[in-house]
Amino acid sequence: MSRPQPDDGPRRTDQQREQQWRLSSGADVDEALHAAERLLAAAKDRHRHAQNTTFAIWSGVAGAMLSFAASLYFLPLLLDSRGLATVGAWASLAVTASIVLVLLRELWGQRRRASFDHSLMLAHHIASMINEAVNDVADREGWSYLRLQTIKLRLSAFPLSDSPAEHFRRAR
Incomplete structure (x- = not known):
């Protein structure tokens, strides 16, 4: 018995998948980090x-x-x-x-x-999203070690805890 063969239709390239799924790019990460x-x-x-x-x-x-x-x-x-x-x-x-x-x-x-500082909350949420996506983007785009560590160092300035208000309390 032969197993059913997968559809041999056209395979999607990584670039097509990124465009269709709208995956984050390095430019997206840099822009979001700059805004944060x-x-x-x-x-x-x-x-x-x-x-x-x-x-x-x-x-x-x-x-x-x-x-x-x-x-x-x-x-x-x-x-x-x-x-x-x-x-x-x-x-x-x-x-x-x-x-x-x-x-x-x-x-x-x-x-x-x-x-309650709304912009601090926004910065916290943006930095959290970047922190979640940065390793995937770095792997997909083949970032250098220096670029990845620079982004992580920039992210370390953000309050990534549950309460961003604690950021200012600790900074005193």
């Missing part, structure tokens, strides 16, 4: 800006508290009337409290906005 690097750089810039804003807010809180302490010290010296000094102290407390509350509300809002 831009997103990561933008996320790092926003994170640095958020850190500077946090420092400025805490400096404002400290300045307001020092101003309040100074007003409590100097009001009785500058005002002769005890009642007027008391009113001045309460006014100073009200102004300081309102300034501190506004600054702390801004700090809370800024922390909430910085807790």
Whole structure:
């Protein structure tokens, strides 16, 4: 008995298969990695800006508290009337409290906005996809060892963990 023979129709070449299946190419990997690097750089810039804003807010809180302490010290010296000094102290407390509350509300809002960075998430997902495909593309296209290791080194800059927000926590 003879076994059924496979169809001897035209065999597809690797290039035809790549075109039909739309497999990733080295150019796709480079383009995606470049886009992910831009997103990561933008996320790092926003994170640095958020850190500077946090420092400025805490400096404002400290300045307001020092101003309040100074007003409590100097009001009785500058005002002769005890009642007027008391009113001045309460006014100073009200102004300081309102300034501190506004600054702390801004700090809370800024922390909430910085807790989820969409572009960092996108960079994380793009880098994860590249990491999954890079070995296949390198084998298929016959990349040199240097090119493959360079791509892997560039990928190491990305947070490939489950939570990309951890990337900034570890970088502190």
